[in-house]
Amino acid sequence: MTNSEISLFDGRTTAGWHAVPRTVAPQWPTEPMPDIPEPDRSRIAAHTGRWTVEDGAIVGRQDPPGSGLGAYLVSDETFEDFELIFEARPDWPADTGIMVRATPIGSQGYQILLDHRKSGNIGGFYGNGIGRFHAINFQVDVERDASGKATGMKLEDPTTTIEPITDLKRSLLTYAASGETFMRAWKWDDWNEFRITVRGELPVISTVINGTRIAEIDVSKMPAASFDPEGTRALLGRSGHIAFEVHDNDPNIGDERWGRAAACRWRNIRLRRL
Numbered sequence: 001m002t003n004s005e006i007s008l009f010d011g012r013t014t015a016g017w018h019a020v021p022r023t024v025a026p027q028w029p030t031e032p033m034p035d036i037p038e039p040d041r042s043r044i045a046a047h048t049g050r051w052t053v054e055d056g057a058i059v060g061r062q063d064p065p066g067s068g069l070g071a072y073l074v075s076d077e078t079f080e081d082f083e084l085i086f087e088a089r090p091d092w093p094a095d096t097g098i099m100v101r102a103t104p105i106g107s108q109g110y111q112i113l114l115d116h117r118k119s120g121n122i123g124g125f126y127g128n129g130i131g132r133f134h135a136i137n138f139q140v141d142v143e144r145d146a147s148g149k150a151t152g153m154k155l156e157d158p159t160t161t162i163e164p165i166t167d168l169k170r171s172l173l174t175y176a177a178s179g180e181t182f183m184r185a186w187k188w189d190d191w192n193e194f195r196i197t198v199r200g201e202l203p204v205i206s207t208v209i210n211g212t213r214i215a216e217i218d219v220s221k222m223p224a225a226s227f228d229p230e231g232t233r234a235l236l237g238r239s240g241h242i243a244f245e246v247h248d249n250d251p252n253i254g255d256e257r258w259g260r261a262a263a264c265r266w267r268n269i270r271l272r273r274l
Helices: 040-045 167-171 179-185 229-236
Strands: 005-007 017-021 050-054 057-061 071-075 082-090 094-102 109-116 122-128 140-144 150-155 192-199 204-209 212-218 241-246 264-273
Touching: 057 071, 057 241, 071 094, 082 094, 082 109, 094 122, 094 192, 109 192, 109 204, 109 241, 122 204, 122 212, 150 179, 179 212, 241 264
Parallel strands: none
Antiparallel strands: 005 264, 017 071, 050 057, 057 264, 071 241, 082 192, 082 264, 094 109, 094 241, 109 122, 140 150, 192 204, 204 212
């Protein structure tokens, strides 16, 4: 760790972080929170995930495993412009992500995708509660052996996708590496280093994985149909939380979104203020 970096994880505890339920956010920043009826509201509120420290890494799981309900681990502190550096090692399938400029509930902000599952993207962006824009350039799938065990990752055949890539999704990126470039950088069943840079009130966000530039978005240039700049500015401000995600399951993808025993791991988490 350089002199200009601060550590966000002591390697032993989750000090500096707290768990919150994966609350459903509205599509747009100016909309009220959805009115979720009971007993679903209480059930969601009661689930904050299972966050442990194992072998020097924060490990996130659904709690209990297979419950289908996710959560966020949210930084106590908020941050303005920064470079966030960490290593991640997700199981397959584990649909996770890294929230930046997030509100205290975790589910409103800019998400850097770590969708380690079929039709997922890694390194692109999603607008949680700020338009639900989806800025991606490729999608991944899994290789399996004769017994059905996942043995590696591959680029997805578009004819088999469950979430098609559109021209709009591609056009939202100001830089996009090819899927082939990503595949050369990614390490299956191993640790992968992310460097995420966030700069500006309506930020430019970039993702570098294992030293390879993967994606960049300049939200100030996004079309009005996908993004409300003034509403987002009012909701998020210049400073926000960082959060790691354990995703819910849903009727469309089910256990292929988050496996019943799946986990994602994060370690060496540090930040450099810009």
